[in-house]
Structure formats: structure tokens, C-alpha cells
Amino acid sequence: MTPSPWRTLFLARAVFAPFCLLLLLAGLSGLTAAWWPYTPGQPIWGQDLLAPAWLHGHWLGTDAIGRDMWARTMAGIGVSLAIGLGAGLLALIFGGIIGAIAGFVGGWVDELLMRINDLLLSLPLMLIAILLIALFEPSMGLLILVVGGFGSLDAARILRMEARRLRNADFMIASQLQGATVLQQLARHLLPNLLPVALTALGTVVPQAILVESFLAFLGLGPSERVGSLGTLLAEGVQDLQWAPWTLWVPAAALALILLGFGLLGDALRARLRLLTSSG
Amino acid sequence: MSAPLLEVRGLCVGFEGAANIIDGFDLAIRAGESIGLVGSSGAGKSLLARALLGLLPSGARSRAGLVIYDGQTLSTPAQFARLRGAHIAYVFQDAASSLHPLKRVATQLHECLRVHAPELDRAQRGRRIGEALEEVGLADARRWLNAFAHQLSGGQRQRVMLALTLLPQPKLLIADEPTSALDPVLARRVCDLLAAATQRRGMALLLISHDLPRVAEYCERIYRLQQGRVVAAPLQCCAPTPAPALTPAPAPALAPALIEARGLSLSYASNWRWPWQKPLAWVIDGLDLRLTAGQRLAVIGSSGSGKSSLARGLLRLLPALGGEVRWFGQDLARLTTTQLRLVRPRVQLVFQDPFGSLDPLQRVDAMLAEALRYAPFAGAQLRQSVHGLLAAVGLPADAATRYPSQFSGGQRQRLAIARALATQPAVLICDEATSALDADTQTQILNLLDRLAAERGLALLFISHDLAAVARLCDRLLVLDGGRIVEQGETTQLLNAPQSAALRALLDARPQRRSSEIA
Numbered sequence: 001m002t003p004s005p006w007r008t009l010f011l012a013r014a015v016f017a018p019f020c021l022l023l024l025l026a027g028l029s030g031l032t033a034a035w036w037p038y039t040p041g042q043p044i045w046g047q048d049l050l051a052p053a054w055l056h057g058h059w060l061g062t063d064a065i066g067r068d069m070w071a072r073t074m075a076g077i078g079v080s081l082a083i084g085l086g087a088g089l090l091a092l093i094f095g096g097i098i099g100a101i102a103g104f105v106g107g108w109v110d111e112l113l114m115r116i117n118d119l120l121l122s123l124p125l126m127l128i129a130i131l132l133i134a135l136f137e138p139s140m141g142l143l144i145l146v147v148g149g150f151g152s153l154d155a156a157r158i159l160r161m162e163a164r165r166l167r168n169a170d171f172m173i174a175s176q177l178q179g180a181t182v183l184q185q186l187a188r189h190l191l192p193n194l195l196p197v198a199l200t201a202l203g204t205v206v207p208q209a210i211l212v213e214s215f216l217a218f219l220g221l222g223p224s225e226r227v228g229s230l231g232t233l234l235a236e237g238v239q240d241l242q243w244a245p246w247t248l249w250v251p252a253a254a255l256a257l258i259l260l261g262f263g264l265l266g267d268a269l270r271a272r273l274r275l276l277t278s279s280g
Numbered sequence: 281m282s283a284p285l286l287e288v289r290g291l292c293v294g295f296e297g298a299a300n301i302i303d304g305f306d307l308a309i310r311a312g313e314s315i316g317l318v319g320s321s322g323a324g325k326s327l328l329a330r331a332l333l334g335l336l337p338s339g340a341r342s343r344a345g346l347v348i349y350d351g352q353t354l355s356t357p358a359q360f361a362r363l364r365g366a367h368i369a370y371v372f373q374d375a376a377s378s379l380h381p382l383k384r385v386a387t388q389l390h391e392c393l394r395v396h397a398p399e400l401d402r403a404q405r406g407r408r409i410g411e412a413l414e415e416v417g418l419a420d421a422r423r424w425l426n427a428f429a430h431q432l433s434g435g436q437r438q439r440v441m442l443a444l445t446l447l448p449q450p451k452l453l454i455a456d457e458p459t460s461a462l463d464p465v466l467a468r469r470v471c472d473l474l475a476a477a478t479q480r481r482g483m484a485l486l487l488i489s490h491d492l493p494r495v496a497e498y499c500e501r502i503y504r505l506q507q508g509r510v511v512a513a514p515l516q517c518c519a520p521t522p523a524p525a526l527t528p529a530p531a532p533a534l535a536p537a538l539i540e541a542r543g544l545s546l547s548y549a550s551n552w553r554w555p556w557q558k559p560l561a562w563v564i565d566g567l568d569l570r571l572t573a574g575q576r577l578a579v580i581g582s583s584g585s586g587k588s589s590l591a592r593g594l595l596r597l598l599p600a601l602g603g604e605v606r607w608f609g610q611d612l613a614r615l616t617t618t619q620l621r622l623v624r625p626r627v628q629l630v631f632q633d634p635f636g637s638l639d640p641l642q643r644v645d646a647m648l649a650e651a652l653r654y655a656p657f658a659g660a661q662l663r664q665s666v667h668g669l670l671a672a673v674g675l676p677a678d679a680a681t682r683y684p685s686q687f688s689g690g691q692r693q694r695l696a697i698a699r700a701l702a703t704q705p706a707v708l709i710c711d712e713a714t715s716a717l718d719a720d721t722q723t724q725i726l727n728l729l730d731r732l733a734a735e736r737g738l739a740l741l742f743i744s745h746d747l748a749a750v751a752r753l754c755d756r757l758l759v760l761d762g763g764r765i766v767e768q769g770e771t772t773q774l775l776n777a778p779q780s781a782a783l784r785a786l787l788d789a790r791p792q793r794r795s796s797e798i799a
Binding site for chain 2: 004005006169170171173174175176177178179180181188189192193
């Protein structure tokens, strides 16, 4: 019994460590929501602008209207991670389907899908996102849809290339020659072999989604006024920067940690991609 | 007897934290001598060559032993660096990647001379380069000098590499599998050049290869590397007359054909042309072929003769633009997708590259189980199991729980054959199925194919450029050149009395025995 290539991949230290960092952040966010004495949206009278300290119980201080920064940051991490992962998964699933079809079928279908893709890619993402979110009620779902939709354009391109390569791989031809239907070829060989590249794509799409979300929230187009993502916190922190710098530094550090985690994870996965896709 | 030019005593090389790969290796090369070093892949041949040049890959260490060049013991990197190129030259296996892709040939040759012979001026360098190119058979130097590596063919690249290594006038040339990327006709020319150049200049040659017969032809002594040390080389050369082929009962002329091609024409371009466009370039041009039950038919030809395209055409991976292909009497082009899918399992392909033909993410048992599901079992036919298949191709039962990356090239080819057998085919098409393997493994795979074909009554269509393999395995032979059949008949007959130029060229390219002394 030998470990599957997947296991070997995820047990590698360079993959495991950033994965643990992200898991830790998500775990802290969950624990805070359950057990932390302060809630992110509840101001506490007389405790505004406390500096970070151990004794008064607000470890990371409070903001201008007395909301606990630890609670707010952890909630922000949760929102950012949820939007990032949601948008990333949406991008992968949608982009994966388009890319796999274009790459596998080829011919005019490929041309058509990819030219539409080029067309959409040439549109300015930020302007469209701002327009869409301003037109409709800002919500987490809408944000995931917009950011994920744009991410799927990139993902489709990456996955199409890989699908094209795999379509001509000897093992795909072998299964065709054994009488596999197109669906069987797709399910048994193409999709499993696309997954490593898809995961790598996740490493770029997710941080991008988190950044876009933070930027939109910074502009005041965040999903929720009450809880606030890291971007909302940053926007408020900038206003209080002169007398309460921690209100900016704390969410900024949290955002940096998340992006670092995804960045390292993506790099490590990309570097080890050969473990999975090449058989040598 | 003069003192050796290069002497190696008790060399031990290994990777950190692992046993020695080279373990107590001894070698002595005198000036002007040609030495062969053979061994199967993984025996440590290339590692040894790199150890001789002081170019061990990272992680590898020379643990014991001496490398002595011209009476001087080499130990520090600087000592090796002084000798490399100027005294000891190295020809790489893969000329494509050892030439700089973005520099013209001339720039690279001048650079080499600027380093090794700084006293020469540009004109003198140009003259030396012209001579060197002429020596390796690239006359009309101006044409080659301005070329980039990608504009040259494989043989031309290897020649440029050779010219490059000859420029500093080294005393010893180490050639590491210089021809394994070339087809046999080209390989022969490059080896001839190598031998001629070393002889003319009185250079010593260390020729490293897995191809014993070829080395035997060019070298005075042969060392065989096994388990890291030298063992005597049993010289099993290709006999000039091919070994008597196995003689299955010759199929009666009118036996029903399993696979039949009539006037088959294939092309990679589309059939539809503008009137002013050139006519189609046919890869296969009006070819007739019949394969009957139990028959073993070989298709041979040099690279580019259309062998692989023929396999693709017969399998309908490439549509027939002219003529027809019939499987079991049915015209393939007329079958619907579903009908085709149902008949596909009866004709299976073994690919050339055992590294690309197995899904890297699929465990062996899953792969074979999938293949078994496609098999058109009728009632109580032979029940096959994953373990039965593994046993049939000579792999242990615990191979079932491993992934393809954990097998060697030869084992993978066995796996590919097991997968092909799972669907109970009547015909097995082998597209250069042994050419990516080293000599020992080739023999094993050929024996396996031979046994399986006999046991299961398979018809074989064996596509190859390896005449020894063909002589060993096949009773009928078909010679392909430029997409047409130029000759066909009984294997023994044809090999003994070749009529066509294509077959004669392939026969001439076979190594001939010349070795006198085996170390």
C-alpha cells in the first residue's frame, strides 16, 4: 500500500505550513465568534480608543466608538476568507467547465468560448464590479458572484490549456481506444488530472478575490455595514490613523497574513505540481 | 605500454544518505584508445561520466577513490575545471538542450575558442571553426554558422556539438549516449564521425551507451557497469544474419483479415484545399495491408516514413482521407460512434512512451479495473482479474496498490501491456513499444510480447525501426518509406536479401562486430 500522490503532496512541509496558517486564522475567527466576550458590532460606552493591552480585556484595543478590535478583526477575517474561498470555488467550477469544454472539444467551440473570454477579460474589472454593486443591494452573495465571475475568466484560460494538453495525452487516447465514452474519459482521466492545475489556479484566484473585496469595502461597497470585512476595517482605520494607529495596523496585518498564506500555498502547490501531473 | 591518460581507482559515488551508486570503479584509458562503457539504464553510467569531469549533480558525493589524469590526481574543483573542455571534452546525450537556444552557432563556437585559445584572433578562430565543421561533415560552413539550434535537425545539432567539443583539441572525449536520441541511420553516421575524428586526432574516446552492439563496433575494449562496478561484458552482438524467427504456422492466404487497409491515404492537413494551394502532402499514400489471426506483422522504416501515422490511421485516430480500413470485415468509417466504441476493445495499442501512457493519478488496480470494465465479456469467457493480468505480464501482486510513478520504464511498459490485454483484444498494435527502453529491458519486453501473443493467439502489428527486435518477433515484414510500402515479405528472406534502398539503409545502420578485447 503506497500513499497516493495527493497525500504526498499535502504532507509536504511547504504545502502543509501555509495550509495550517490559514486553518489557524479561520479557527481563531470561529472561536472568537463563539466565545469572545465582545461582539464585533456592539459599541461599549466609555471604552472608545483603548490602546492594545492585556489588562483591560481588549487585547487589540478598541476603535473610535468603542468596538473591540479583536472581535472585529476576527469577524473580518471570517468574511474575507468566506468571500475569497466562495469566489475562488465559483471561479474554478465555472471556469473549469468552460475551460475543459473548450480544451477538450477544440475546434470552433474552443475558438468561440475563448474569444468571448478575451472580450470579457478586456473589460475593466473594477469599474464593472463597482457598477454592479452600486446598482444592486450590496451583499456577500453578490460580491462572491461578481469577483468569482471575473476570476473564472482567468481560470478558464489556464484550465483550457491544461485540458488541451491532456486531450492529446497517451493515457487519454488509451482509454478512448478501450472504448470509453467521452463522459467516461472526462470523469476518469481529464477531470482528476485537471485538479492539480485547478488547485494552483485557486492559489491566485482566492487572494485576488480577497483583495478586490477589500478594495470594494474600502470604497464603502462592502457586503455588510454592521460586521464589516477587513476592507471596511481598513477604511475606518485610515480615518483614525493619527490618534489610534492600531485600528489600521491590526486589520492590515490580518489581511497581510491571509494573503501570505495563500501566496505561499499557491507557490508550494505550483512547485510540486510535477509530482502529480508528470508521471516521471 | 604507455602510462594511462586517465585512470580511475576504486571510485565510489553516491547520493547523500543513500548507498553508493558507483561502488569501487576502476578504469584506465591510454592515449588514442577507444573504450566502451555499457550498462542498463539506472546503472550509474551518466553519474560516472560526470564524476570523471568533476560535475556531480547536487547531493551526489565522491566518497572514495582517485581520478588521475596524465599522472596528476584530480581532487579540487579548480583542477577539474582546468581540464574540462581543454583536455577532457564531453558530448551530451541531448544536443538540443546543450546548445544555447538564443545564440547562433557561430557565436557559441567563437566563445568556446575565445576561452580555450585566447591567443587566436577572429580570423584564425574562423579558420579553425571552418575546419572543425568540415571535419564533422558540415561542409559549407557559412550555412550552419548563422543558424540557431532550433533550425538544425537532431543529427546536425549533434554534429555541431561535436565540432564544439573538438575545437579546443582535447585529448579525451567522453560521449554519453550521443546517439540515443537519433534514429539508427543517423546514429550510425554520428558514431562514424566520432570514431573518425578521434582516430585522426589520436584522441582517446570513452563511449557510454546502453547499446552494447553499437559500442562493440567502435571500441577496442568494453567495460560493463553493473551494480556500480565493472563486470566482464558478455558480448552478445547482433549476428549478421538475423536469428531464426519463431515460426508460427503461416496463415493461409485467404484467412479472414482482422485488420485490413485498402488504398489507405492519410494526411494531417485538411482534405479541402483552395484551388491555388499545393496538393495534399500524404503521410501515408495508398497503402494496402492485411493482418490475419495469429499473424505477426512488422512495419519498419526510418523516422518520418509514416509508421506512427499508419498506426493512428488503422485505429481511426486519424481519419482516412482515401481508401478504407476494415476491422473484422467492417468498414471503420461507416461505424457509428457507439458501434465503434463497442469494437474498439478488440484492437489495442501499446504506446512508445511508457511515461505518458499511464494516468499518473490512477492507481494500478483502478487502471486495470477500469480496463476490465470495457472488456466485452460474453458469458463465461476467460475471467480475468487484476492480479491475473499482473501475473501475466510478470509483475508482483503488490504492484496493484502502487501508482505509475513508482515503476521503472520497463515495468510501466508491462503495465501498459496488461491494460491492453484486459479488454481481451484480438490484435495488439505496438507502436515503437520498445524503443524508449534500454537494451536489457527491450529484450524482456520482446520476450513478454512473444509469450503473450503465443498464449493468447494475438495478432501483432509491430511498428519499429529495430531490425533485431523485428527479426526476433515477427514472421512478416513490411518496409515503409515516404508513406508507401517499398518492400514486403517473409522476415528472414527480406533481411537476408534486401531489395529496397530503405531496408538496405536500415540494415547498414546496424552495428557490426569489431571488438577485439573485452575487459
